[in-house]
Amino acid sequence: MSAAIGKDSALLEVLGTLPEKFVVDFANGIDVSRDHIAVQRQRTGMFDRLCDGFTGKGQRRQIEVNASLADGVAGSLSWLTELTGSLAKSNLAISRVKQRVVMLQGTLTEVAVHAGNTREQLQQLEQHLNRRADGFEHELVRIDMVQRAGIHLDLVLSKWQSGVFAHLPLAGRCYAALEELRWGAFGDFYRNTAAVQRSSHLELLRHRALGQLAADARVAGSDRIDTTGWLSTTESVRSADLEEGLAYLGDWATAERAPFVFAAANVPYDLPMLLPRRCSAERLAGALVAEVFDGAEA
Amino acid sequence: MSGLRVGLVLSGGGAKGAYQAGVVKALAEMGTQVEAVAGASIGALNGAILASTPSLAAGAARMEELWQTLATEPPLKYNLPAYLKLALAGGMTLSAGNLDVYLSRLSALAGVNIPADFLEFLGGGVFSSGPLHALINRYLDPEALQRGLPLYIAAYESQDGRSDLLAALAAEAGLRDTRPAEFFHVQSLPPAQQRDALLASAAIPVLFAARKIDEKSYTDGGLGGWIASQGNTPITPLLESGIRNVIVTHLCDGSLWSRHAFPDANIIEIRPQTSIARGGGFSDLLGFDQQKIPSWIAQGYADTRACMQRVMDATAARDALGASEKGLTVHDDSLPVLDADLNAAMARLRR
Numbered sequence: 001m002s003a004a005i006g007k008d009s010a011l012l013e014v015l016g017t018l019p020e021k022f023v024v025d026f027a028n029g030i031d032v033s034r035d036h037i038a039v040q041r042q043r044t045g046m047f048d049r050l051c052d053g054f055t056g057k058g059q060r061r062q063i064e065v066n067a068s069l070a071d072g073v074a075g076s077l078s079w080l081t082e083l084t085g086s087l088a089k090s091n092l093a094i095s096r097v098k099q100r101v102v103m104l105q106g107t108l109t110e111v112a113v114h115a116g117n118t119r120e121q122l123q124q125l126e127q128h129l130n131r132r133a134d135g136f137e138h139e140l141v142r143i144d145m146v147q148r149a150g151i152h153l154d155l156v157l158s159k160w161q162s163g164v165f166a167h168l169p170l171a172g173r174c175y176a177a178l179e180e181l182r183w184g185a186f187g188d189f190y191r192n193t194a195a196v197q198r199s200s201h202l203e204l205l206r207h208r209a210l211g212q213l214a215a216d217a218r219v220a221g222s223d224r225i226d227t228t229g230w231l232s233t234t235e236s237v238r239s240a241d242l243e244e245g246l247a248y249l250g251d252w253a254t255a256e257r258a259p260f261v262f263a264a265a266n267v268p269y270d271l272p273m274l275l276p277r278r279c280s281a282e283r284l285a286g287a288l289v290a291e292v293f294d295g296a297e298a
Numbered sequence: 299m300s301g302l303r304v305g306l307v308l309s310g311g312g313a314k315g316a317y318q319a320g321v322v323k324a325l326a327e328m329g330t331q332v333e334a335v336a337g338a339s340i341g342a343l344n345g346a347i348l349a350s351t352p353s354l355a356a357g358a359a360r361m362e363e364l365w366q367t368l369a370t371e372p373p374l375k376y377n378l379p380a381y382l383k384l385a386l387a388g389g390m391t392l393s394a395g396n397l398d399v400y401l402s403r404l405s406a407l408a409g410v411n412i413p414a415d416f417l418e419f420l421g422g423g424v425f426s427s428g429p430l431h432a433l434i435n436r437y438l439d440p441e442a443l444q445r446g447l448p449l450y451i452a453a454y455e456s457q458d459g460r461s462d463l464l465a466a467l468a469a470e471a472g473l474r475d476t477r478p479a480e481f482f483h484v485q486s487l488p489p490a491q492q493r494d495a496l497l498a499s500a501a502i503p504v505l506f507a508a509r510k511i512d513e514k515s516y517t518d519g520g521l522g523g524w525i526a527s528q529g530n531t532p533i534t535p536l537l538e539s540g541i542r543n544v545i546v547t548h549l550c551d552g553s554l555w556s557r558h559a560f561p562d563a564n565i566i567e568i569r570p571q572t573s574i575a576r577g578g579g580f581s582d583l584l585g586f587d588q589q590k591i592p593s594w595i596a597q598g599y600a601d602t603r604a605c606m607q608r609v610m611d612a613t614a615a616r617d618a619l620g621a622s623e624k625g626l627t628v629h630d631d632s633l634p635v636l637d638a639d640l641n642a643a644m645a646r647l648r649r
């Protein structure tokens with residue numbers, strides 16, 4: 001008994017329907033021709049040739065071979081025609097693809113150029129934005145410094161106003177406040193900003209110092225009093241430590257180059273020659289501010 | 299997927315009919331759907347087995363089983379009286395070979411009924427049809443055949459064994475063709491005649507006795523239309539029934555049956571790729587033995603695969619070409635839209 005028969009899926013798929021007649025005649029005709037030709041090769045003896053000639057089998061076999069070959073040629077022509085048509089379609093499709101490739105290449109070039117330009121513009125924009133960002137950063141730093149300088153100014157003057165420097169002479173109070181400002185945020189602002197920007201702050205400082213000096217001396221800002229009055233203090237409130245500290249801070253000042261600071265820091269018995277003998281709060285504040293911030297920086 | 303739908307022609311060729319068991323096995327593996335079968339001689343018997351089975355695969359298995367049996371139990375049993383007549387008297391016996399006919403006519407005139415088997419015993423072929431009867435009874439289910447695939451067989455109206463043989467020899471010599479074979483639709487015959495029709499189609503003259511169908515004697519259908527193998531390769535009834543796709547099997551080298559005589563039919567011929575002859579002539583015709591039969595089955599299978607493969611390869615290549623050609627236009631419909639979109643995008647870019 002034979003083994004169970006399974007379906008040959010490859011053949012089943014191809015031969016789901018019988019192929020066209022010309023394909024069958026073309027392919028199967030090869031088997032027909034080979035079968036006849038094999039017999040022809042065997043029948044080459046004299047008797048066989050006589051027999052085939054007499055019976056007509058030889059001629060009929062040759063007719064069959066010829067007919068199969070003719071079928072093959074006809075099938076070849078059909079197939080070649082079909083193949084040529086298909087090739088023409090393929091070539092046409094390829095030419096269309098080529099056209100599209102050329103068109104797409106042009107478009108792609110355009111897009112690539114545009115992308116290059118866009119990239120350059122983006123780089124320029126980046127540089128511009130970086131500059132703007134740097135500017136903003138500087139501005140922020142500056143604003144921060146302005147803020148901190150203003151706060152520092154308020155803080156120091158409020159300390160002065162509250163009497164923290166009350167143990168010092170009037171001019172010493174002002175000088176102490178100015179030194180504290182010079183070494184703090186106000187000083188940083190002064191050293192890191194342009195002259196135009198810092199002038200207004202110095203002006204403000206001058207006014208505030210003038211006001212506080214005048215208030216401490218209980219005089220008007222423009223009232224000139226004896227200069228020693230600005231430099232002296234009563235024994236009851238005098239602090240030797242503070243005076244020494246003040247002298248230490250003002251050791252950079254000389255009687256010639258910064259007479260007001262020199263006098264305020266050292267409280268000399270002999271007033272420097274360049275120091276006026278009578279002086280208003282306005283004159284004292286203006287001179288101390290100028291000497292501490294301009295003179296000291298110089 | 300439904301397979302290839304075809305008509306199947308099984309030619310005659312005696313013991314070489316084993317080849318057709320291999321053919322049918324290969325066709326079954328390919329998923330072929332046979333719509334009708336036409337056979338002559340041994341092809342008629344093979345066709346009957348095939349037609350009476352529920353599927354081609356079952357038919358292939360049944361045929362292979364039958365032919366393996368035939369390899370070990372040859373269906374040839376000498377009919378002694380006829381054999382002695384042939385062996386001892388040669389031509390004289392042939393001239394007196396109508397004894398059964400005379401007896402039959404005399405019995406009819408006298409109103410005496412003589413059993414047909416006795417007449418066959420007296421005037422039949424060299425071989426008894428008894429073993430064939432037994433095989434048919436064993437392997438063929440008459441009811442299944444009646445319900446099965448349409449089966450057409452070729453039979454040749456017999457004059458007598460001697461005349462039939464001489465007519466065939468004359469046709470073989472190219473002097474005069476034999477009369478055309480007649481084709482019978484087996485399922486249309488009365489059940490009682492179906493077995494006789496099959497035996498008639500396979501009744502090689504002289505070797506087997508002719509059989510009667512409708513009061514006419516018929517013998518091997520392969521004798522009909524000898525020159526063009528009209529009877530031995532019975533494609534005609536299939537074409538007349540409207541079938542256009544046909545697979546034709548041949549049981550000889552270089553069969554002169556011509557596909558070109560049927561221009562409207564789409565025919566795949568299964569021809570031997572190497573010689574089907576094992577000993578040649580009668581030794582092949584009656585070669586029911588354990589060497590030849592398995593080799594013919596194997597050859598039929600291999601030849602069918604080879605012949606079908608050639609058609610398959612050509613078809614696959616052509617289908618692939620067609621499919622690739624269709625693929626060229628698959629996205630054509632969307633191109634205008636894509637072009638318009640691209641142009642619009644480029645126009646925006648250029649602004």
